Amino acid sequence: MTDKLDDEKYRAPALSKGLDILELLAGESRGKTQVEIAKTLGRTTSEIFRMLMVLRQRGYVELSEDGDRYAMTTKMFEIAHKHPPIRRLTAIAGEEMQRLADAINQSLHLAILHSGKVLVIAQVDCQDNNITSVRLGAQIPLFDTASGRVLAAWMEERALASLLEVAQGSEERRQDFVDGLAEVREKGYCGNASLTIEGVQNISAPIRDFSGKVIAALTIPFVKRLSGTSIKSADESREALLEVCRSISRQLGASVHSD
Missing domain, CATH: 1.10.10.10 (Winged helix-like DNA-binding domain superfamily/Winged helix DNA-binding domain)
Incomplete structure (x- = not known):
């Protein structure tokens, strides 16, 4: 009362x-x-x-x-970036993302969860003339992304249930999403063909905070160029991505041995 x-x-x-x-x-x-x-x-x-x-x-x-x-x-998006945790995350990740993009000649984007969707909070391009990138500030349906799988894979059962309740998508997409989470946890990353753009392979890995919680996903929408300018293979790019994610996580206070 x-x-x-x-x-x-x-x-x-x-x-x-x-x-x-x-x-x-x-x-x-x-x-x-x-x-x-x-x-x-x-x-x-x-x-x-x-x-x-x-x-x-x-x-x-x-x-x-x-x-x-x-x-x-975009004002709400700008205000969100002033929030210290997000500002610190993007500040730490920014330089590392650009170095990786230049080293593997691929674009990257950094994403978090927001209202049952994947929100892109940082994005960098490589120097190649032909790139595949995701718009900064884009809100993407959870079930359509490798980032979403990485962000959900290590969630506690109750938190995952709450996320799935607000996420939008067909039952088929939802089931496929849930079924794939165990494999993501086992491998430590998500690598699959894009569900939105043919010919793109999405490679996504987790970034953790000081508590070991996955707070963001860093993703390469990998494209193999017929021009011969793809200087690193998908496997090489994945290994480089995992190392950068570990580096960013360490700077955020996460244990090197988090899994």
């Missing part, structure tokens, strides 16, 4: 409406109109209009070129 009264006492309706809008738009790549937002959230258009004006003034949402649809900006 006390908790319920406390909930009523500390309600902030305006803040709740603003957060509802942000959470809705976060899952919409094309954005939504004011009417669509109001209908989805069960609010009046006048309520939504006031919230949208404030969010737009603060730089959290923007209008499309035709002035009809609202979409999220």
Whole structure:
């Protein structure tokens, strides 16, 4: 009873409406109109209009070129990067990622889990003219990624169940994802053909924090170039990736012997 009264006492309706809008738009790549937002959230258009004006003034949402649809900006992503753990992770990983990209002539991206999806928080390219890269800030369905398998493989049972509950995808993809986690744990990495781009082999390895917990996945979308500029094989690239992940993990305080 006390908790319920406390909930009523500390309600902030305006803040709740603003957060509802942000959470809705976060899952919409094309954005939504004011009417669509109001209908989805069960609010009046006048309520939504006031919230949208404030969010737009603060730089959290923007209008499309035709002035009809609202979409999220990258401001939330930028704020997340100011959070010390993520900032430290990207600061430590950045130079190591670029050195590896140059050494194997492949692009790399660093990802974490966010709201049941894989969020790309850092990305580097090699010097080759032909590259395969993932957009910084991209949110990718969990079941479609090697990164997702690495991030989920060492989770405790309860945490994994919670992740699977919010992740989106077909039952077939979900089952295939779960079935593959044991192999990822056994090998210490994930290597499989891309589920989104033909001809790309994704190679992903875990990065651990001081407690040994997997907090990020570093991934090479490996491409074999017919031009002859693929200076390292997929196996050589994988071994180099694993060594870099161990190095980054050590700098974050993880034991060299974490497994």
